[in-house]
Amino acid sequence: MTHKDIVERGRRVLRMETEALGEAERRIGDEFARAVESIAKSEGRVIVSGVGKSGLVGRKIAATLTSTGTPATFLHTADSAHGDLGIVGKSDVAILISKSGESAEVLGLLDHLKRLGVCTIALTGNAKSTLARHSDVALDGWVKEEACPHDLAPTTSTTVALALGDALAIALLEEKGFDADDFARLHPGGSIGKRLLTRVSDVMVTDDLPILPESATMREAVVQLAERRGIAVVAGKDGSVSGVITTGDLSRLMEHEDNVFPIAVTKVMNKNPKVAESDELGSAVVYRMETHGIISMPVLGANKKIVGVIHLHDLMRAGVV
Secondary structure (H helix, E strand, O other): OOHHHHHHHHHHHHHHHHHHHHHHHHHOOHHHHHHHHHHHHOOOOEEEEEOOHHHHHHHHHHHHHHHOOOOEEEOOHHHHOOOHHHHOOOOOEEEEEEOOOOOHHHHHHHHHHHHHOOEEEEEEOOOOOHHHHHOOEEEEOOOOOOOOOOOOOOOHHHHHHHHHHHHHHHHHHHHHOOOHHHHHHHOOOHHHHHHHHOEHHHHOEOOOOOEEEOOOEHHHHHHHHHHOOOEEEEEOOOOOEEEEEEHHHHHHHHOOOOOOOOOEHHHOOEOOOOOEEOOOEHHHHHHHHHHHOOOEEEEEOOOOOEEEEEEHHHHHHOOOO
């Protein structure tokens, strides 16, 4: 086989799975909404179960639910028959995954869950299956065919099941109002935790701030720009920010003025500068800095007075970027 043939095989698989996801999107309806509502109003956990490849998909769905604010755990069907069913409570909701909807192991677990009065959600490719008919809610994971040329190996079907699990998790996230702060609390380690836990107040400079009175001249501003990392903040007597001067402002001024020193800072400053709030996330400030091409901002406190200065390089060192 040529490289071209191999590449085309790969493209065929991706094309088939893309088409299956598009079909899954079109088929989502009231049952999906019912599934989200059932989980959202539940006072217990989500129990996810499946056999074989469906079980592997179930583990990922349980992990995604948990990390987005919906406590979930994976229960192996075999283990459930040997004592692990004890983790299930009446207030839990179970998601049972089976392409055929006729898996003996999954149907056995369904029977036990029904005896416990647990709300059950089927995720199956067969809407007329035993699993779908006897579950409280049935999510449609139908696919036309597997990407496997023999239509045997679970490929397209597991992709659709995984995507439906993601759809459930994100719909629940939005239903519960789960925000970036909540996410950060569940991900304190690694780069995600650093980005989401870092607030402006954690990184901003608060000592010896480059503040100038409104009566200052550019002679004083030049000193501040040189010693305070390229920013000078013009503030009123009450601490409110009147404007900001940067090294860029100075460079532009020097292009048409021979003597910049006696010029009043109020004539040069940007009167509508971008500012940061002390309690906002560092990631939000980085976005504004990148969008507007700036490397530092004055930071305002709750009273809208200047309390510090935030620099892009400090955010980078903190791992926010």
